[in-house]
Amino acid sequence: MTARKPISTDRQVAAFAPPEGQDKARCAVTNKAAGGLSLYVRTDRQAKAWVYRFRLGGKLIEMTLGRYPAMKLAMAREAHARAAELVEQGIDPRKHREAEKARNEAAWTMGEAFERWAAFYAEAPTKGGHPPTPRTVAQHRSRWRLHLAPRLAKFYVRDVTRRLLIEVLEHAASASKEEARKCLNLLRQMLDYCEDREQIDDNPAAGLTPAKIKARPGKPRDRHLSLSELRALWQAIADARHTPEGLAATAVLSASTANAIRLLILTGCRRTEVAAMRWEEVSRDSWTIPPERAKSRRAHRVYLAPLALEILREQRQNTASPFVFPSLTDPNKPIHPDSLSTAVARLQGRSRKEHDETAPLYSLPPFTTHDLRRSAATRWTEDLLVEPLLVEQMLAHAPPKLVATYNHAARWPAQKDVWKRWAELVADRIASDPGENVVVFRKSGA
Structure with missing residues (x-):
C-alpha cells in the first residue's frame, strides 16, 4: 500500500511504518529535482530502503539507492537527482554505479602508488641508459617514509590536490629545504607515473617549484680545503x-x-x-x-x-x-x-x-x-x-x-x-x- 501523503521531512521518514496488519509499505518521497523516489519498509527488516523507479528503453526499472538511517533524506534526494540526470541522458544508473564501483576498487592510494612507482623506478633506465643504484632507490624509500607517507599514504591518488602537496612539502621544508626539494622531485615522478596509468587526469605536482614550497635551492656548496x-x-x-x-x-x-x-x-x-x-x-x-x-x-x-x-x-x-x-x-x-x-x-x-x-x-x-x-x-x-x-x-x-x-x-x-x-x-x-x-x-x- 502507498501512503496518500508523500514524505517530505526527516521526522516522517523516521516515523514511517507499515499500517497495522501489513508487513510492508511504500510511500512516495518529495524531491524537486525529479519524481519516482519512494521509501520502502518491511516489518522483518530494520532498515528502510530508498527506491527509485524510472523508465528506460520502454521498460519500468527499479533500483535501491541506499538505506535509512545510513542514508538520510537529504542524501537520498541527492542520489536520486544524480540517478535521474543519468536517465535523462539515456544512461542506466545501475550500470553507471557498477562502473563507478569498479573504478573505485581499481583506484590506488598514495601508499600503493609509491610502491608501484618505486618498483618501476628501480628497473627503469636513467638518462645514462642504466637503472638507478640500489642506494638511490633506498634514499627515495627513506624520503617517502620520513617526510611524505605520514600525511599522504592513505589518500587516494585521485583525491590529492595541489594545495595538499604544498602543505606537506612546506612542512618538510621547515625541517630541511634540501630534503623538501628532493621530495618534490619524487612526487613529480611518482604522479607522472600515476597519470600515465590513468589514475589521475593531471599531475597536481606539475608546475610546483622549490620556491613555491619554501624550499628554494640554497647556494651550491663551494667549500674546498687549501x-x-x-x-x-x-x-x-x-x-x-x-x-x-x-x-x-x-x-x-x-x-x-x-x-x-x-x-x-x-x-x-x-x-x-x-x-x-x-x-x-x-x-x-x-x-x-x-x-x-x-x-x-x-x-x-x-x-x-x-x-x-x-x-x-x-x-x-x-x-x-x-x-x-x-x-x-x-x-x-x-x-x-x-x-x-x-x-x-x-x-x-x-x-x-x-x-x-x-x-x-x-x-x-x-x-x-x-x-x-x-x-x-x-x-x-x-x-x-x-x-x-x-x-x-x-x-x-x-x-x-x-x-x-x-x-x-x-x-x-x-x-x-x-x-x-x-x-x-x-x-x-x-x-x-x-x-x-x-x-x-x-x-x-x-
Whole structure:
C-alpha cells in the first residue's frame, strides 16, 4: 500500500511504518529535482530502503539507492537527482554505479602508488641508459617514509590536490629545504607515473617549484680545503691512529678508516666508491670501479700513484678480506661510507649536537667528505693547471651531450699524469713538512 501523503521531512521518514496488519509499505518521497523516489519498509527488516523507479528503453526499472538511517533524506534526494540526470541522458544508473564501483576498487592510494612507482623506478633506465643504484632507490624509500607517507599514504591518488602537496612539502621544508626539494622531485615522478596509468587526469605536482614550497635551492656548496688545511687533516688522521694518553677511544681511527680518507684525498673519488673498494678491482697501478658501483653506471679507471700504493700495501698486510678497507666488526664486509663522514666530523668536533672545541680540526671552517672530492678537483685546476674538461673526466662526471656523442677519447695518459703529479704534491706539501720551500707544479705536456 502507498501512503496518500508523500514524505517530505526527516521526522516522517523516521516515523514511517507499515499500517497495522501489513508487513510492508511504500510511500512516495518529495524531491524537486525529479519524481519516482519512494521509501520502502518491511516489518522483518530494520532498515528502510530508498527506491527509485524510472523508465528506460520502454521498460519500468527499479533500483535501491541506499538505506535509512545510513542514508538520510537529504542524501537520498541527492542520489536520486544524480540517478535521474543519468536517465535523462539515456544512461542506466545501475550500470553507471557498477562502473563507478569498479573504478573505485581499481583506484590506488598514495601508499600503493609509491610502491608501484618505486618498483618501476628501480628497473627503469636513467638518462645514462642504466637503472638507478640500489642506494638511490633506498634514499627515495627513506624520503617517502620520513617526510611524505605520514600525511599522504592513505589518500587516494585521485583525491590529492595541489594545495595538499604544498602543505606537506612546506612542512618538510621547515625541517630541511634540501630534503623538501628532493621530495618534490619524487612526487613529480611518482604522479607522472600515476597519470600515465590513468589514475589521475593531471599531475597536481606539475608546475610546483622549490620556491613555491619554501624550499628554494640554497647556494651550491663551494667549500674546498687549501693545501695547509689538507695537511692539517692528514696530520690529524695520523695522530688519531694512535692512542695517546688521555685521548678518548671514540677519537681513535681504525686503519681502514684512516687510510680510506687518505685515498679520498689522493684520488678525488666518492666515499661510496672508496669504502667498497675490492682487491679484485686493482691491477698493478690502476683501479677500475665497475659500472654497478659507479654513480655514472660506467666503469671508471683511476691511477694509483706510489703514495696510494703504499696505503694499499699497508692494508694488504693487515687483512685477508676481499675488501681493501674491511669493517672492524665483520672483515667480510667493507666499512660503511657513513663511517668516513663520521670520522671526518669527529676530527672537527662536530659529530654530535654539542661541539668538542678540543678536537684537532675544530678551528677549521666545517667541511665534509664530499668537500674532499671538491678539494682535489680544485687543487688539480688551480695548482696543477689542469683543464676543467679533463678534471670532469677524472671525477667520472657525465660529459656534455656533444662531447659524449662525438669524443670518445679516454685521455688516460693525461689523467694518469695528473694523478701522479697530485700525489707528488700531496707527498711534498701535505703528507710531510714542506718547510719554507715552495714547489711549483707546472702543467705537463702529456
